[in-house]
Amino acid sequence: MKLDAKIPEGPLESKWTKYRSKVPLVNPANKRNLEVIVVGSGLAGSSAAASLAEMGYKVKVFCFQDSPRRAHSIAAQGGINAAKNYQNDGDSVYRLFYDTIKGGDYRAREANVYRLAEVSVNIIDQCVAQGVPFAREYGGLLKNRSFGGTQVKRTFYAAGQTGQQLLLGAYSALQRQIGMGNVQMFARHEMLDVVVIDGKARGIIARDLVTGNLERHFGHAVLLCTGGYGNVFYLSTNAMGSNVTAAWKAHRKGAFFANPCFTQIHPTCIPVSGDHQSKLTLMSESLRNDGRIWVPKKAGDTRHPNDIPEEERDYYLERRYPAFGNLVPRDVASRAAKERCDAGFGVGNSKQAVYLDFKSNLINKYGRAEAAKLGIQNPSMEKLIALGKEVVKEEYGNLFDMYKQITGEDPYEVPMRIYPAVHYTMGGLWVDYNLMTTIPGLYALGEANFSDHGANRLGASALMQGLADGYFVIPYTIGAYLSSEIKTKAIPTDHPAFEEAEKNVKSTINQLFSIKGSKSVDYFHKRLGKIMWDKCGMARNEKGLISAIDEIRALRAEFWKEVRVPGSADEFNPELEKAGRVADFLELGELMCVDALDRKESCGGHFREEYEEDGEALRDDDNYKYVAAWEYKENTQWNLNKEDLVYENITIAKRSYK
């Protein structure tokens, strides 16, 4: 199949404006007869549902949590990027576009990313209008901070809870539409299949998680806003319930899955403390603004960090990447931490950690500035620390509390111990410029699609993309499809395609119960996670990937013979939910390895040990400058379709942060 990204003609700067003005419209009377299903209620889902309902469409929203406000966007910490140039530091739409393409290691689509940068400014306006309490200066203007992979301050934030505040903004817009009767909300519902009729997405099968009933829902279009698939690794910063099921069911029905191997390993997470670990917790990238990362210069140094003098510390990011220092992009920072730990310089009990130290900025940057403001001459060290602490508390207070709660150590006194962990997935369902997948009428928004971040996402860009897709892209692009659907009457859900889809869902559920094996779902999930982390994690190689594929196949076979799902299907049954999700992860894991094996280059989050130069990723633009869009065949066989990436506005270069 030839992939058509449907990128509008014309110069980059005017593609979106022109397209937006020419895209077919649906008149208000017709909108009322058009139904849109939105699966997922995070930033992308809530913002899309609210905006489409405001426009007059009939919307149904589904989420597996007990309320749309719980979606994992809520946990995003550091901030959201926008090319406002409020700081007068040289930012522009073009610079945000350029940073994002470069940050993604030249594996993203130019037109999509430019549009993202363009609408970024509207997002901030929208959120402020909703009452999102961003951080402000005394004069009442908005405040910014910097993030990795950029040299300007363009990140808007609300302490370390930016995702929460943005999601609550979108959630309140959604609740308003629910209250007005324009959106029907289905919380504690999980989508278990997409219904395709005559080649078009026409609805979904959902399970009411409280009663266990299977439901059929029709929609003229279906939007998957279901997030990423990082939980394939078992341990990740994702929420416990985050899963790939909706996207995977769509994939099995014909939606191509793009760049599945592009996984973001975030450099600053709290290290694993033991086998009981159920998830990992991020410490925001924004902390790298004020924290300096180091390890002892001597391998195996067991001294307390506060006893190691300055000259015996190796600030390895500042040493290796003087231009960006501690603010190199995530993939670079993660690999550098792994390199130091593998070489024996790791710290803490596990030796799988590095220090993130705030002491020097606490004293020198904030303490001294505050002392100067207050006119304190020759402040004592204690005074400086106390003053600095106040500022840091305001910027990141909740993060410091969280760290202390989890580790039992006070990061104001002792440097944080951090280690990389799975955080975000750049890969996802392939979409065209309209955000439509290869199934007509089926869209993917936010982290669930692959479109904007290439092989590595820059910090504070996930929130930007989720809201861009939901507030400002889909409301326009969906018209291109729905304008041709105005004559389609709602299809009754006793249509054979609905019957068939529901029958399949039911039979999978019955099969899971019938196994009555001896091992829990978590047992399999943990084993899958270990295979993925060891062989398809921060560093990959041919031998490892080939063996991972065999191991995953064997594990999948064992799962379908040995898993035990307690209880029954007609009740609230979290083990059944998990079983279905892990079954899908067991297929996705294989595809990720297949994709990683195919991509014989290193780029962004995908680091193949065979392709490196002085420890830096070695890209191969001649052979791999494409999006790998995988088409599902039967029995976990895939066909590779390539979308060639064309760079007309950016000169591709070696990505350097030195």
Place this chain on the structure above:
Amino acid sequence: MSGTMNLTLKVWRQKNKNDKGAFATYQVKDISPDMSFLEMFDVLNEQLISKGETPIAFDHDCREGICGMCSMYINGRPHGPLKGVTTCQLHMRSFHDGDTIVVEPWRAQAFPVIKDLVVDRSSFDRIIASGGFVSVNTGNTKDANNILIGKEDADEAFSAAACIGCGACVAACKNASAMLFVSAKISQLAMLPQGDPERKRRAENMVETMDEEGFGSCTNTGACSAECPKEISLEHIARMNREYFGAKFTSQNVK
């Protein structure tokens, strides 16, 4: 870290909303002090599954203290013994070897039990739907910096907006009042110019919905704020009362 612990758990089991429910007693062994409370429950559930019993249903998702999904009432306190901490961020180092721990669901008429420790908090969503927003459609905006908001007001609005909607305030209150939750939203928007045009309608509608949902009255005991994992201040209740009475005295839409 000190050694592992053995604990006795008394956990509320209730098959569904119609079941009467009862406490069941379980033993867990070799619990690491570094485990979170929910990870300890994972261990218990694995035990139950391996014995062919039904695992305990409990709500949880982000496990970083921000989604508001986790909701256990531990030894008579919502989210357990620590101040400003959700159940998912409570770690076993807060307990001792040999302890008996009692775990119940949130108990309130407006939060019916779904199963075991899982309750239905959709009443909160309905309260927000009745007024917890600024009526602004997508795109109807001006440049963000055209709205000036002093830092103090922005900070105060943020401290109210930090509410995670977990319902601990209701569970802690002897009257099962939702005043802290409702006031956090009313107060946030009352502090900001964007919320001003709708402030009266908002206060009236949200309070009315709160009452309809079956939450109790506020008697200013303060247990809500004391137990709130985000330490939402009682001041917001005071501000909400001011907003509500102000609205009622001048209301155009008396019902």
